[in-house]
Amino acid sequence: MMARLDELDRKILRALQTDAGQSLDEIARQVGSSKTPVWNRIRKMREAGVMGPSTVLVDPEALGLGTCFFVLIRTSEHEAGWQQRFLAALRARPEVQEAHRLAGEIDYILKVRVANARAYDVFYQALISEVRVFNVTALLSMEEIKSETALPI
Template sequence: EACFFVLIRTSEHEADWQARFLKTLRDRPEVLEAHRLAGDIDYILKVRVRNARAYDEFYQALISEVRIFNVTALLSMEEIKSTTSLPL
């Protein structure tokens, strides 16, 4: 399996674009997490797929469904820490 962190920049900020984009993300099982960010990058996705070819299929499907200004994919080489517990 491969884990990609996908940075998305958009020039679209209308409500109908955002609704279409969010529906697209929710409908894709490869997207494990999606966050809207402050700053230069608008969204970050955590995407898990079988391999680079499967990522490209995901990418091609994504850009065919919604207009995106820029997509940068970062391949995770190693997961160092993963937890959902909070320090109390």
């Protein structure tokens, strides 16, 4: 269910998406309010599930994880047990930054972040040893052109 947000809530969310580490005073100044109402709105939005936990965005290049693969997976298995094993395998692999179940010819797409092609192969070998898949296609991202975490609110 979609949360009801007014313009002040949206301004607060935009400020937090830009930098969640800024002070309440700074957010209040940006949105044209005072600290207490801003804090109350943030608390209410957290309680309503509009916002999850605050995290830090880390530069993958700085940690030697500059290689990104998009992995397309087709499977002939569609039973609940297979899907549970597959999802557990994905959740256990920190290299998988995103995983989506798709409509169409491809069943799943993964965003996998690793150090290099050899590290991807280690990931791939581990994945196919845990669950059976029909076809895997790995696409190497040559350049990240745009990456946003902020939603267009």
